Amino acid sequence: MNCQLASDSVLYANGLYRVVYNVAGSFLPCWLAYLIAGLVIIFILVNAVLLGAAVITWGERRVLGRFQNRVGPNRWGPFGMFQPIADLLKLLTKEDLRPQGSDRIVFALVPILMVAPLILLTAVIPFAKNAALASLNVGVLYILAVSSVSSVAIFMAGWSSNNRYAMFGAARAVAVLISYEVPVVLSLLGVVMVAASMSLGSIVEAQALPFILVMPMAFLVFLAGMSAELNRSPFDVAEAESEIIAGYHTEYSGVRFALIQAAEFGGVGVVAAIAAVLFLGGWSGPWSEYLGWLWFLLKTGVVVFLFIWFRATYPRLRIDQIMAFSWKFLLPLSMINLAAVTLEVFFLRGDDGSLTTADLGIMAAINIVVTVVSVIVFGNLIRDRVTLRTRQPQQVAVPGVPTIEVS
Amino acid sequence: MTIRTEPVTVNVGPQHPSTHGVFRVRITFDGEDIVEVEPVFGYLHRGSEKLAEERNYVQVITLTDRLDYTSSMINNQAYCLAVEKLLEVEPPPRAKYLRTLTAELQRIASHLIAVGFFVQELGAFGTPLMYSFRSRERILDLFEMLCGARVTVSYMRPGGVFADAPRDFWPALDRFLEDFEEELAEMEQLLLENEILMVRTRGVSPIPAEVAINCSVSGPVLRASGINWDWRKQEPYDAYDQVEFDVPIGSNGDNYDRFWVRMQEIHQSLRIVRQCIAQIEPGQVRLDLPLVLRPEAGREAYGRVEASKGELAFYLVSDGGISPYRCKIRSPSLINLTIIEHLLVGWKLADMIVSLGSIDINMGEVDR
Numbered sequence: 001m002n003c004q005l006a007s008d009s010v011l012y013a014n015g016l017y018r019v020v021y022n023v024a025g026s027f028l029p030c031w032l033a034y035l036i037a038g039l040v041i042i043f044i045l046v047n048a049v050l051l052g053a054a055v056i057t058w059g060e061r062r063v064l065g066r067f068q069n070r071v072g073p074n075r076w077g078p079f080g081m082f083q084p085i086a087d088l089l090k091l092l093t094k095e096d097l098r099p100q101g102s103d104r105i106v107f108a109l110v111p112i113l114m115v116a117p118l119i120l121l122t123a124v125i126p127f128a129k130n131a132a133l134a135s136l137n138v139g140v141l142y143i144l145a146v147s148s149v150s151s152v153a154i155f156m157a158g159w160s161s162n163n164r165y166a167m168f169g170a171a172r173a174v175a176v177l178i179s180y181e182v183p184v185v186l187s188l189l190g191v192v193m194v195a196a197s198m199s200l201g202s203i204v205e206a207q208a209l210p211f212i213l214v215m216p217m218a219f220l221v222f223l224a225g226m227s228a229e230l231n232r233s234p235f236d237v238a239e240a241e242s243e244i245i246a247g248y249h250t251e252y253s254g255v256r257f258a259l260i261q262a263a264e265f266g267g268v269g270v271v272a273a274i275a276a277v278l279f280l281g282g283w284s285g286p287w288s289e290y291l292g293w294l295w296f297l298l299k300t301g302v303v304v305f306l307f308i309w310f311r312a313t314y315p316r317l318r319i320d321q322i323m324a325f326s327w328k329f330l331l332p333l334s335m336i337n338l339a340a341v342t343l344e345v346f347f348l349r350g351d352d353g354s355l356t357t358a359d360l361g362i363m364a365a366i367n368i369v370v371t372v373v374s375v376i377v378f379g380n381l382i383r384d385r386v387t388l389r390t391r392q393p394q395q396v397a398v399p400g401v402p403t404i405e406v407s
Numbered sequence: 408m409t410i411r412t413e414p415v416t417v418n419v420g421p422q423h424p425s426t427h428g429v430f431r432v433r434i435t436f437d438g439e440d441i442v443e444v445e446p447v448f449g450y451l452h453r454g455s456e457k458l459a460e461e462r463n464y465v466q467v468i469t470l471t472d473r474l475d476y477t478s479s480m481i482n483n484q485a486y487c488l489a490v491e492k493l494l495e496v497e498p499p500p501r502a503k504y505l506r507t508l509t510a511e512l513q514r515i516a517s518h519l520i521a522v523g524f525f526v527q528e529l530g531a532f533g534t535p536l537m538y539s540f541r542s543r544e545r546i547l548d549l550f551e552m553l554c555g556a557r558v559t560v561s562y563m564r565p566g567g568v569f570a571d572a573p574r575d576f577w578p579a580l581d582r583f584l585e586d587f588e589e590e591l592a593e594m595e596q597l598l599l600e601n602e603i604l605m606v607r608t609r610g611v612s613p614i615p616a617e618v619a620i621n622c623s624v625s626g627p628v629l630r631a632s633g634i635n636w637d638w639r640k641q642e643p644y645d646a647y648d649q650v651e652f653d654v655p656i657g658s659n660g661d662n663y664d665r666f667w668v669r670m671q672e673i674h675q676s677l678r679i680v681r682q683c684i685a686q687i688e689p690g691q692v693r694l695d696l697p698l699v700l701r702p703e704a705g706r707e708a709y710g711r712v713e714a715s716k717g718e719l720a721f722y723l724v725s726d727g728g729i730s731p732y733r734c735k736i737r738s739p740s741l742i743n744l745t746i747i748e749h750l751l752v753g754w755k756l757a758d759m760i761v762s763l764g765s766i767d768i769n770m771g772e773v774d775r
Contacts, residue, residue, distance in 0.1 A: 068537035164417045168439070168756065233532055234603060242425040242528040243760050315603045316530020318757045319439060 015130060017041055041133055045122050049115075053266035054084035060265065060308050067312035087258075094254035099162050102251070106160035111252070111259035113153035118266045120146045125273050126201050128283045128292035139200040140192055143274060144185060147229065150267070151177040154238065154248050157260075161251040169247025172319055173238030176228050179326040180235075184225035186334035187218035190341040191278050194355065194363070204282035208357040212279040213364045217337040217371040219279045221330050223306070226271045228322065230264070232307055234314035235322050272303035328382050336374050340367060414442060421450045425528050425760050428770030432747070432759075439755045444748050448741075451774040459734035464490050464565060464700040467734065471721075472559035474738065475772040477520050480513035480550070481714040483563035488644055489710025489721040490565035493702040500646075501690040502567035507646040508683040509553065509562060510712075511676040515587075516546040517715035518627075518669045518676075521767040525666055526598060528764040529607055535598060542590045545583045552576045565700060567693030577684070584680065591673060599670060608662035612750045612762040615660060622745045626717025627668045628766050632660030638713035650682040662758075665765040699729050716740050716767055740772040 020040050025033035058073070058081055065072025073080035098107060124139045126132040136142050151174055158170020192198055194214060195206035203211075212219045228235035231247075239247030249260050276282060276299035283292030317325065344366060348359040355363075420431035429450035435443035455474060459467045471486045472479040484506055491497065498506070523539035547557040553576060554562040554569055562569050598604060614624075619632040629636055637654045639647045655671035657664030704727030711720040717739025726732035743766045750762045 064533070068534050069541050070537060164415055233530065236530065237757070240530060240757065242530060243757050245424060311532050312534050314531065315526060315601065315607060316757075317603060318607060318755060320755075321606060 016044075017133065042119075045133065046119055049119050049122055049266050049270070050262055052269040053262040054088075056265040056269050056304060057084045057087070057261070059304065060268075060311075063305065063308045064312050067309075091253075091258040092255055094257075096255065097251070097253045099251045101162040103160035103162075106156050107251075108256075110153050110157040110160065111256045111263070113156065114150060114263035115259055115266070117146045117149040117153075118263055118270050121270045121274070124200055125270070125277060126204060126282060127296055129288065130201070131283075131293070132201060135199060135201050137197070137199045140188055140198045140203070140278075144181075144188070147271075148177070148181065150229075150263075157248040157252070161248070163251050165244040165246075166248050166250045168244045169238045169240075169250070173231060173248060175319065176231075176235060176237060176322055176326075179323055180225040180228040180330070183221050183326060183330035183334040184229070186331070186338050187215075187221040187225070188278070190215050190218045190337050193341055193345055194360075196354070200277050200282075204277055204284060206355075207281040207284060209360040209364060210279065210281040213368070214360050215337055215341055215363070215367050217333055217367065217374065218341075219275075220371070220375070221334045221337070222275060222279065223303075224330055225326075226275070227307060227310060228326070230267050230271060230307070232268070233311040234317050236311075236316055237319050237322060240316055268304055268307055269300065272300045272307065275303045276300045324382065329378050332378055333374055336370065337367070340370050412438070416443075419759070425524075426763065427524070427768050430763075430768065430770055430773070432751075434751070434759065436756065439757075441751050441754055441756070441759060444751045446744060446747050448744075448770075448773055451770045453775065455775045456734050456736060459731055461730060463729045464702075464731065465698070467731065468561050468564070469559070472561055473771060474736065474775060475517075475714065475716065475719075475740065475769045476558055477769055478513045478517040478715045479558065479560050480509045480562060481517075481712060481719065483561065484510050484645070485710050485712040485714065485719045486721045487563045487565050487710070488712065489708050489723045490700065490702075492708035492710055493706055493723055493725055494565065494696070494700065496566055496694055496696070498567040498645075498694060499691040501571070501687060502692045503646040504649075504683050504687040505568050505572065505692060506563055507650070508680055508687070509550070509568075510645075511679045511683070512546050512549060514676045514715045515673050515680075516543045518673050519543045521715075521764075522594075522598070522666060522669055525761070525764040525767075526604065528760045529604060535594065538590070538594050538597070542587055545587070549576065549580060549583060552579060564693060566696045567691070569693070571692045580680075580684065584677065587677070591677075595670060599667070604666075605663060607758075608666060608761065608765075610659065611662045611758050612754055612765070613659050613661040614746055614749055618746060618749050619660065622742075622749075624717065624743045624746055624766075626714065626739050626743065627665055627672065628717065628743050628746070630654065631657035631664035631668045633658050638711055638718055642711065644712060646683065646686075647679075649686060650679045652676075652679050662761055662765040665767075669767075701727060701729055703727065711737075714739055716769065716772070717743055736775055738772040738775060740768040740770075741775075744768055744773060 017037050020037040021033050024036045028036070061083070062072040062074075062079065073083040076082040076086055098104060121143060123133045124136050124142055126135070154173040154177075155170045158166045158168075158173070161167075191203060191211055194211065195203040197203060197206070227233070231238045237243075237247075239249065244250070249257065252260055273296070276296060280299040280303070281295075282299070283296045285291065285295035288295060341363070344363045345355065348362060349355055414435045414437045416433060416435045418431060419434055420426040421429040426432070431447040431450065433445040433447065434441055453473070455470050458470055462470070468483055468486060471482040474482050487506075519539035519542055523536040526535040527533065550560050550562070551557050553572055554560050556562075614628065614632050616632045616634055619629050619634065625636070633656055635654055635656055638644075639652075640654060652675045655668050655675065657668050702725040704725060707722070707724045709720060709722050711718060713719075718737065719739055720737035722733070722735040722737070723731045724733040746766070747763075750766065751759050754762065
């Protein structure tokens, strides 16, 4: 039995997959080798996502602690690193509660539906050169499609919980997710246009100059949109703790809650990885042949840190303000970005349709100016009269108010 | 096809992360907008007024600590003023200054909590709260030096204070004032002109001056509506007639003004503390009163202070016995809550929590 993987298969580029497939294929039927190789990769990915989520929970709590003048978890393991394991063990021993009158099947499906898209997303992320499980030629489209599944899961959670706070959270989450999809898609169009490909691997290779410099506005819109889609501060209305308890996951406890938390923090990691691939040059860096994974992890870590920083700093916006921010600020910005990039690509591209590093440099110079100008202009347009009036402590005469005097 | 909508009634509290304890509001929502509000109190009722009738005059002090547990010094002060009026005695000057000083430190601590939770309820995840608690801890440390307790202090007594400040209290206070300037500047830099904070609070839930007066609210809520009314100025007690300070006044009565007034009052309290340190002179700190006080039968007294949340007053009636015949507590939190309908109806769910935070209620005081 000598199995051959078709070289145009989406799995062909993955070295590990080929090794496992060839070894298994040497003594097993081809379909079984195909299956076993797939399962091995899935096992690795699932664990990578969950372990990543654990590391991010720990990191977030430590970093938040430092932001807030406190220590954060530091008891178990070096620097408290095993804290997520302790948390998980605690949650696993909890009673599995289901509220009365809940839709049992939908309620139980939600945690699975929340974790699944994350694992699917990791399948296309190139951790290093040729290290993506599947180098899809429609990678960006795939990311956008799969990441939208979580809004369905959130709404299912709100609907099935039979809890009004959960319903509030779910309604808010769906409204936010749908609004922020639009500017995010538009900002990613610019990336696709410059790279002239939707495959994540080709996008990384096209970044002779990281796209964060070539189109900073797209990066800003992407970052804002993604913090809204992840329900993170300042757009965390879906689980606004001070308003609606925990939002859509109010009724979840025990292992289901653990899965939802894992999905939330894993989501941060995956989105940070996508941002690193699309805007920060993914695995590229010095000695990227050998150290690509390190650069990739570093860049991902920087974006994760940005998200934690946002969370430690910003108060939350109200739902109508979040909507206004999306439609009146991010959407125009992403459209300006798209228009600018389109024109630049049209005028700068060579005869074969490719862009040189010098072209990218010119684009960066133009786009940084465009970004600064349009952020200032649109920022002033939506400021909504929040200018400061300095007020000194003083007696103010109030018309129509009887004066009260004490003898 | 038409989509039918209907209002939804939600019980906010008594188990809710941001109703300041066990407060419960039944709110009817139309979408996210509030159409009807019905507050329900009583979950923390401990019968303090009745308990006071069973204890002697000094023992009641420990009950006052537990009314508004974030400003127990000021509660002590109000009660002791009432008892002193009942006995017609006046504490020695050093005691007056010590009372003023500790009351102002307590006001700072209480306002720090109010501001910290206010911003926490806006959704800033813990950071401003931790910043304000860092300074509050220092104040509690100072109280610990004075009387051994941090929260339920019971420091003041009818006719003075429990004991003079220890020698190392004064340098510790100086160090605190020095550091606090910086910490306060840091907080103000983060919060006062924070764009998100201003968009969320400017013009939200304004309380017009007429409404504020008709509902007889007091304290920072009243002053934010533009009324210059502060019992420390109107009817000075203890050493307040010896110190200079301004009364910060808001102009719109919205959530931002209530927050702003508290931030400014912290500055004024610091001014008062500094003047107290400069003016205080050695001397007796407590009148030589009998352990068991027996005011004359038939006398009554009304002791009133400007507490951190508003006008706090104790109305005492004596029947000649060792404990008050009647002890009525006028608690600012309860009376400030009467504006809740003006505050909430017509605004959104997200504003509700912030507005509740802006009037700074404390359930220990509301339910007594």
